Amino acid sequence: MSAKSQRRWHIGRVTNIRQETDTAVRLKVEVPTWPGNDPGAHVDVRLTAPDGYQATRSYSIASSGDTTQVVLVVEELPGGEVSPFLTHHLAEGDELEVHGPLGRYFVWTASDPDRSPVQLIAGGSGIVPLFSMASAREREADHADFRLLYSVRTSRDAFFCEELAAMSQTNVNIVHTRESPSGSTRPPGRLTRDEINRSTFPASVRPRIYVCGPTPFVETIAQSLVQLGHEPVQIRTERFGGTS
Ligand SMILES: Cc1cc2nc3c(=O)[nH]c(=O)nc-3n(C[C@H](O)[C@H](O)[C@H](O)COP(=O)(O)OP(=O)(O)OC[C@H]3O[C@@H](n4cnc5c(N)ncnc54)[C@H](O)[C@@H]3O)c2cc1C
Incomplete structure (x- = not known):
């Protein structure tokens, strides 16, 4: 997918949040500049505190293909820096900074001529x-x-x-x-x-x-x-x- 050459920081907006399990949330993020991604790719999510402190973590993308919707599922790691914010404090309508799509090695593409199981x-x-x-x-x-x-x-x-x-x-x-x-x-x-x-x-x-x-x-x-x-x-x- 040509998306691989287009990796960069993007500003997305959270359009939907739903509880996936008791400890994990599914986030739908609309990213107007997203170039699409292969199945298996991930993004880096960057949070910026009011004092300018930044924390970045990787999250796999549950969605794939030529779409501007990026779906993530984040499990809370108690005491962690980023996952508790994403699971408890992020709200629909919030902006989210994402970098990607990332990961060329851990992807599967339907166009791959290799038909091995x-x-x-x-x-x-x-x-x-x-x-x-x-x-x-x-x-x-x-x-x-x-x-x-x-x-x-x-x-x-x-x-x-x-x-x-x-x-x-x-x-x-x-x-x-x-x-x-x-x-x-x-x-x-x-x-x-x-x-x-x-x-x-x-x-x-x-x-x-x-x-x-x-x-x-x-x-x-x-x-x-x-x-x-x-x-x-x-x-x-x-x-x-x-x-x-
Ligand atoms: C390529 C990639 C894709 C990922 N995709 C997902 C995803 O789709 N969904 C998801 O929920 N997470 C995913 N992760 C894990 C995610 O990046 C964070 O590591 C996780 O959310 C914890 O971040 P935190 O800031 O809350 O905790 P931190 O503050 O980073 O960590 C606090 C403590 O927890 C430990 N720790 C870090 N990560 C984990 C973990 N995963 N399980 C148990 N203990 C841990 C650390 O060693 C540290 O001691 C992915 C990681 C990578 C590298």
Whole structure:
């Protein structure tokens, strides 16, 4: 997308805020100068205090394509500098400074001639860029097979519940680490290597793999994937920082 060469600071206006989970909000930001973005890209959001102090953090873009609407989902990190402001104090009608679109490596484009299967593995808020890829895939009539493995603490912490449930082109598998939903036969717990092996594309079909989430989650999953025979070059990772 030509957008890549157009990255710069933009002024957006928040048009809609809604609670995504108890601790996360979905922000719709209208950015008149936005050049569009590939699925998986992110922005830097810059906040400026009345005394001129500035803080900048990265947020993945849940939306994609040639649109001037940028959708973000921000999870509050208690005690953090930027996320508590975005989740509690930002209001509809406020201006928001965003820089982007950023990220050439962690993107998937429908125009890619490579039709290898695509495996998405998300931990917590790491679902945001992978949801963007899966949504873009859903809009395509004929493209690569997609699977999404999404690890969240409880069903109350899952982002994009309705959209994921409605996906017909993407095989979606959600696992819970702290509390299983009623009726689930899987006891709560972190993803194991055996489970990854059973619920993802095998190395023999050489899937392109995107892994995103807290740094320890990404490192553990990437290590398991390599142990399962996937070539490191096939595995793309994005680390959100912090602990899992
Ligand atoms: C490319 C990229 C995309 C991202 N996309 C998203 C997104 O779509 N949604 C989203 O909610 N966040 C996303 N993040 C994380 C985001 O940039 C911030 O790190 C997060 O919002 C915390 O910022 P803060 O200013 O509130 O906390 P800070 O003041 O930066 O951090 C306070 C403390 O929390 C720790 N910490 C930092 N980040 C995390 C974390 N993610 N989890 C746990 N502990 C952490 C720090 O190590 C520090 O000790 C993304 C990060 C990157 C690099």
